[in-house]
Amino acid sequence: MTGVELFSAGAEGCRAVRIVYKKKVWHLSAADVIKAPNGELPTCWEDTPHQPTWDMPHAFQAPHAAIAVNSAMGSFAQSTPDAVVQDMMAGLDAAHSAASNATKAEPGKKRFGIKRDINPPGTPKSATPSADSGIRKPDFPNAGECVSANGRRFVARPMVEPGFHLCATLPEFQSLWLSRLLPEGKRPTASSIQVAESALMASVFLQPEFRASNGNAFVIFARRDAFFFAGYKNGEPVLWLKCPSAGGTDAMRATVMKTLGVDESLVDSILNESLIDPRPAIEPFARPIFAQLELSLAYLATKHSLKLDKAFLMGMGPGASYLSAYAEESLKLKLVSPDTFNGLVIDKGVKVADSPSYLVALGAAIAGAEVSA
Amino acid sequence: MNGSVFDNMAPNAKRSFVVSAVLAAIATVLYLFCVQPAEDQLTKTKAELSDLQDRQARMNNDLKSASTIKKDLEELEAQLKPYQEAMLVPLLESYAMRAKSILDPLAIGAGLDNVEYSREPFRALPLPKPMPRQLHTRAAIKVSATGSYQNAVSFLLRLEKELPLVSLQQFDVIAQAKPERQSLTFVLEWPAKGGLTRK
Amino acid sequence: MKASSVHLNLLKPGELRSSSPIRLRVMLPIGAILACAGLLLWWGMLFTQLLMTKAQAQGIAGDIAAKEKEHAEAIQQRDLARELKLQLEQLDYYKAGVRSVGDDLSKLAEVVPLRVQLKELHFSPPKAQILQPPGAKIPLFGPTENVETQKLVIAGLTTKETPVVSLMESLETGFEGLITRERKINSFKQDAAEAEGRKLLSFEIEYTMPERRFAK
Numbered sequence: 001m002t003g004v005e006l007f008s009a010g011a012e013g014c015r016a017v018r019i020v021y022k023k024k025v026w027h028l029s030a031a032d033v034i035k036a037p038n039g040e041l042p043t044c045w046e047d048t049p050h051q052p053t054w055d056m057p058h059a060f061q062a063p064h065a066a067i068a069v070n071s072a073m074g075s076f077a078q079s080t081p082d083a084v085v086q087d088m089m090a091g092l093d094a095a096h097s098a099a100s101n102a103t104k105a106e107p108g109k110k111r112f113g114i115k116r117d118i119n120p121p122g123t124p125k126s127a128t129p130s131a132d133s134g135i136r137k138p139d140f141p142n143a144g145e146c147v148s149a150n151g152r153r154f155v156a157r158p159m160v161e162p163g164f165h166l167c168a169t170l171p172e173f174q175s176l177w178l179s180r181l182l183p184e185g186k187r188p189t190a191s192s193i194q195v196a197e198s199a200l201m202a203s204v205f206l207q208p209e210f211r212a213s214n215g216n217a218f219v220i221f222a223r224r225d226a227f228f229f230a231g232y233k234n235g236e237p238v239l240w241l242k243c244p245s246a247g248g249t250d251a252m253r254a255t256v257m258k259t260l261g262v263d264e265s266l267v268d269s270i271l272n273e274s275l276i277d278p279r280p281a282i283e284p285f286a287r288p289i290f291a292q293l294e295l296s297l298a299y300l301a302t303k304h305s306l307k308l309d310k311a312f313l314m315g316m317g318p319g320a321s322y323l324s325a326y327a328e329e330s331l332k333l334k335l336v337s338p339d340t341f342n343g344l345v346i347d348k349g350v351k352v353a354d355s356p357s358y359l360v361a362l363g364a365a366i367a368g369a370e371v372s373a
Numbered sequence: 374m375n376g377s378v379f380d381n382m383a384p385n386a387k388r389s390f391v392v393s394a395v396l397a398a399i400a401t402v403l404y405l406f407c408v409q410p411a412e413d414q415l416t417k418t419k420a421e422l423s424d425l426q427d428r429q430a431r432m433n434n435d436l437k438s439a440s441t442i443k444k445d446l447e448e449l450e451a452q453l454k455p456y457q458e459a460m461l462v463p464l465l466e467s468y469a470m471r472a473k474s475i476l477d478p479l480a481i482g483a484g485l486d487n488v489e490y491s492r493e494p495f496r497a498l499p500l501p502k503p504m505p506r507q508l509h510t511r512a513a514i515k516v517s518a519t520g521s522y523q524n525a526v527s528f529l530l531r532l533e534k535e536l537p538l539v540s541l542q543q544f545d546v547i548a549q550a551k552p553e554r555q556s557l558t559f560v561l562e563w564p565a566k567g568g569l570t571r572k
Numbered sequence: 573m574k575a576s577s578v579h580l581n582l583l584k585p586g587e588l589r590s591s592s593p594i595r596l597r598v599m600l601p602i603g604a605i606l607a608c609a610g611l612l613l614w615w616g617m618l619f620t621q622l623l624m625t626k627a628q629a630q631g632i633a634g635d636i637a638a639k640e641k642e643h644a645e646a647i648q649q650r651d652l653a654r655e656l657k658l659q660l661e662q663l664d665y666y667k668a669g670v671r672s673v674g675d676d677l678s679k680l681a682e683v684v685p686l687r688v689q690l691k692e693l694h695f696s697p698p699k700a701q702i703l704q705p706p707g708a709k710i711p712l713f714g715p716t717e718n719v720e721t722q723k724l725v726i727a728g729l730t731t732k733e734t735p736v737v738s739l740m741e742s743l744e745t746g747f748e749g750l751i752t753r754e755r756k757i758n759s760f761k762q763d764a765a766e767a768e769g770r771k772l773l774s775f776e777i778e779y780t781m782p783e784r785r786f787a788k
Contacts, residue, residue: 076580155580169582170582185592193582393604403611407611429632439645452660501662523681533672538667558694
């Protein structure tokens with residue numbers, strides 16, 4: 001299975017990995033930055049006739065490919081059936097806000113990305129006409145079934161806690177565009193289209209420490225635009241939350257640059273080396289993250305009886321050590337940053353620089369291969 | 374394939390199926406109305422050509438041997454000539470009168486008197502295989518005369534010399550009171566034309 | 573610990589594509605086009621062959637027509653040659669059966685002893701030819717046998733047996749054209765005629781003549 005991350009903000013090319021299941025072990029047979037397809041992800045129906053085809057390099061010509069896309073019009077969130085159905089009825093206009101519907105915090109309230117239920121869990125999912133508008137109410141999709149509604153595609157999967165689902169959406173035209181990107185009659189062909197955040201959830205499944213903990217883990221996914229928190233119990237997702245009130249690694253780097261008055265080119269060396277202590281710059285940035293982290297851990301402990309003294313920090317790159325130290329100090333929480341490709345056998349000749357940047361691609365491949373925790 | 378399967382096909386698959394069906398129909402028509410008739414006609418024409426070639430070959434063989442046949446024909450005609458000259462041909466539809474015209478000089482020369490000629494039953498000749506169209510026969514003429522035995526022998530000797538293809542079928546000498554007036558009967562055979570075996 | 577995978581796939585099953593270059597929806601039209609093209613080519617080849625064959629046949633027919641007259645004459649000549657050959661053969665049969673006995677008959681007169689008076693000398697008639705055997709629907713064109721045998725009968729008077737014996741001895745050699753060695757004495761008896769005061773004896777001897785063989 002080939003996993004590829006498309007349209008990552010600010011990145012040149014696309015991160016791609018190829019994993020092969022050989023002798024009961026997953027192997028990493030290729031990992032590289034490959035040339036992006038000719039064309040932009042369409043933002044409206046009118047753009048879809050301009051359909052490029054994308055030829056992948058030989059190393060990534062597995063039979064199938066899982067594409068994880070970064071789309072401003074897509075969303076991945078923990079939600080309830082009613083919220084999803086409302087979203088399905090909303091149409092394309094909701095695309096921009098779909099990602100934030102389930103996670104936007106009400107003023108003054110800290111939320112874990114869980115929308116208050118209008119109807120309690122267990123409400124029948126039958127389609128009934130809305131009394132207000134006369135529009136037929138779409139059915140909540142079956143688990144794993146991809147449905148189209150009002151110009152968007154939806155797929156949902158139940159979580160451990162009844163009434164909660166993970167739901168991914170993309171505009172219909174973007175889904176179609178992506179489905180036709182890889183040409184027929186050539187390897188690979190697209191077998192999976194995922195929203196980038198949903199691919200992240202599966203990216204830890206091959207980590208030995210994750211497996212050693214029986215799939216009970218708390219994972220912080222660091223992305224350029226945001227931090228995400230994911231909780232797993234026995235390998236099943238129990239929490240997915242975009243950290244509110246905090247940006248991603250780009251924001252962190254911007255804070256360091258502003259606070260320390262250094263150039264972009266020096267930020268990596270500051271974060272990796274200890275010549276200059278960047279903690280004064282990082283601390284204000286990290287404070288809301290760890291506050292949310294504390295709340296999330298408490299939620300897992302009370303709601304799901306998951307008492308964790310360790311968490312994973314994935315996709316961080318430079319600065320991970322400082323966050324780990326900060327977590328240790330403030331929360332007495334051990335924050336481990338394993339290599340992205342831990343748990344895979346790296347094939348001979350495969351050299352990977354900047355492995356954290358391959359997290360989404362790896363997660364897409366693992367999810368596309370239907371690997372379970 | 375039922376309707377629901379066709380309806381569920383992707384548009385390009387449907388298009389592909391329809392195009393294939395149309396082309397298959399065209400191919401069928403081409404085969405039934407162009408290729409097959411052409412094949413049949415070609416087979417027929419080839420058979421006709423083969424017949425013509427055989428005929429031409431036979432014709433050429435026949436023409437090649439034409440000069441040999443001509444030479445053979447001349448030889449045959451030369452061989453047949455003595456027979457044709459010796460053949461008894463009726464004189465005013467009478468074989469006996471022809472015989473008389475031929476034999477009278479010999480009979481008189483041999484000293485025979487009261488020579489009379491009459492026709493005897495002709496005898497058929499054995500048939501070669503295959504049968505010729507024109508058969509020949511042994512025309513028999515009875516010659517009765519009086520004379521001595523010496524006259525008779527003289528007549529026969531002259532006959533054998535002059536007409537070597539005339540054969541003595543029967544000979545009868547009956548003594549009379551006078552030896553010079555024996556009753557002599559000869560039945561002589563000539564080759565003659567017989568009937569036709571086919572038209 | 574076995575959980576289900578976290579795979580939220582936004583690709584619909586109908587959008588799955590085949591990586592095989594050999595796809596039915598591509599190969600079927602291609603196959604159909606190739607079939608049509610192949611049939612057209614085949615038809616073209618057949619048509620060309622047909623034209624060539626017809627041209628060849630026409631050429632041969634023309635050649636045959638040109639030689640028809642000459643050929644007919646050659647056939648006629650050939651048939652005539654066959655006919656004449658057969659006629660010649662039959663006439664050769666005739667020639668083989670020609671009997672020449674003039675010399676022998678001439679010598680016969682010289683060997684007759686003084687004491688013998690020949691009264692009669694005749695050839696028996698040849699056996700009648702059966703040209704319609706019993707059961708035959710149509711008569712035959714020719715005899716079933718090609719051999720004829722006749723007898724030479726010598727009848728006369730004599731005074732005693734010795735002249736007859738002498739005659740018979742004389743006829744034993746030198747008369748092969750007239751008689752064979754097969755002979756039969758039909759009769760030897762006293763006759764009513766008299767000469768020199770005594771009764772004469774009559775005799776009749778039958779000799780088988782050499783067969784006449786009408787064959788080559």
